[in-house]
Amino acid sequence: MSIRPALAALMAGSVLLSGCVVAALPVIAAAGIGKNAMDGQDGKKRKASKRARQQAAPKPGQVIRTENGTAVITGLTALPPPSGAAPATAKPAVVPPEMQYLYGSGEGSAISLQAYRGLWNFLHNEIGYRRDKSQISSVVLSRGSTLTSPKFDLCGKRKLAVVLDVDETALLNLGFEYDAAAKPAPYDQSKWSRWEQTGAGKVVAVPGAADTLAAARNEGITVIFNSNRSTSSAAQTAAAIEAAGLGPAVLGDTLWLRDDGAPSGKDERRWKISETYCVVAMVGDQLGDFSDLFNTGEYSPAMRRNMTSESLLATLWGAGWFVLPNPVYGSALHGGLDEVFPKDKQWADPAEEKK
Template identity: 65%
Template sequence: MRGTPIAAALVAMGAGALSGCVAAAIPVAAAAGVYKARQDQPKAEKRRKKAAAAAEAPKPGQVYLAPDGTKVQVTAMTALPPPDGVAKPVSASKAPPGMQYLYGSGEAAALSLQAYAALWNYLHVEIGFRRDKSQIRSVVLSPGSTLDNPKFDLCGKRPLAVVLDIDETALLNSGYERDEAIRGTGYDQQRWNRWEASGADKVEAVPGAAEALAAARRDGITVIFNSNRSAATAAQTAAALDHAGLGPAALFETLWLRGEGEPSGKDARREKIAQRYCIVAMVGDQLGDFSDLFNAPDTPVLARRNSVGGTLLAPLWGAGWFLLPNPVYGTGLKGGVDDIFPPDVRWTDPEEKK
């Protein structure tokens, strides 16, 4: 039957019918694909625009220039401020570790109390019981001294005095540091200038400072402040000291501040104070509060560290020179890993060698 005309006709008919079905099916499928593509196009465009907008979205902390020239900083706020316009504290904000330690920890308070107790003991016992005060030596390095060859002058008939730095030595700038912690943008000189002029009632005494200074005054030892705060804000600085119970302080008598255009070093002011008084103790939170020699340019980190304990100055710590903790700012906060840690202390986890 495969060779008969009828069979051939049936095969031809079947083939024709099959071809017709396929031919009809192709345009229908193509039309469906075009329709679906048109349906998906707006969705794809929407997704593309959304991705582009996310990529270009401002990030918290970035500063942009508004059309009117105003600088605008993007914040991470997720809600608008209250209707009264008073911003509420950011409960999720976390203070930097240094601030947590200095302004919030019992450990830092204990160190401060310890330092001021040592100061008072030194003034009252080592200095107070000396019969011939003219033979006491000043703890200010004499002109021409070096860290390796320090020299100190006899007091003679000059009245005794203790000289202190102010910020984070006698005063805690709690108001300014809180503001800086919330903003998270680091130190701002202009903002600090405004703080000096307006923050006198937002400070606290360093633990132990008020009691030790009051006791020193009762023993007839003059208390003098030597600070890099601006002399232009002397009245506000004196008010801040009074507010914290550390005053009184009078400009160019018991309060020495940085004049316009003067360098940040304190040796020049120290020498002027030393001409009037025999300085029997100094208190600070930076090595520059004791001598500018510690901050010589290009001094390697470890060399600066070794100059404290590896020279003839070592016996002064706790016996004329008293240092307060300050992990928040200052000349002590510098150096990379290789600057701080010498090669002989480098350690590799044995597990990582396997």
């Protein structure tokens, strides 16, 4: 085998890889070229080149010139891939623990079922068995109430109703949260707006919600949704609610949404609903689903906990107010290390302290 065909073949491969006339050849390939060329010489030439054959193999940086071009010896033992680098292996998206819990765990499902069973027991046993329903009090805080001085109105002759938040209370937004897990990025209100418009088929009912709401309607209790979704997405929101098996929702009657540009508070809508209905139960995943008073100040985590557990409102949890878990987003998710863990309860491992 002559040196010319061998070099031509390798030079052609190099041109395809780099687009250059100058080829970079691995040391092994170049050594093979030199050996084959010498083997093709006749006896006389072999004797004359005996000393040349004993010389060391070509070294990196050495240039070989032929009629077909110029080759430069490299330290490579194999040609690199066409891209010049090994292809990167895509890392699978990691689902945040809070999403794993709320959307994927049996524990998250069990807590939701527990909350809706508690709602049904309250509606059926505490409200359903009351003969004189005109003396039942609404669970919507009256105008002028404070967290330390809450007031509630009697139902009178108004029809009974239960009011629920939508997102992560009645519906699980699986499609939107999938996108958030697969492509982590700061919250984008415009993306959420597009989700409201296009995601009606990518939601499911919160475990326990559909059966409980159907049972409430059978008891003559009206089911009303009060959400901070936009009124511009009313048709799509109603479609999502109905497609998830949660029943009908009619804007301005059993579906109340936030007007475009309006603040996110819900009290004004609750008071509007209360003009027609006596709200005997409310369900939500944020404290603002029960009263805007929880969000009117810069409250520390300890203060927010005390508002729910150390005030006159504490008796409402499970007896008119029903909260669902949501570790994924919302007003609950804030607080530094010393705010979440009181200093007098902080512990350090004695073994680590000695190091």
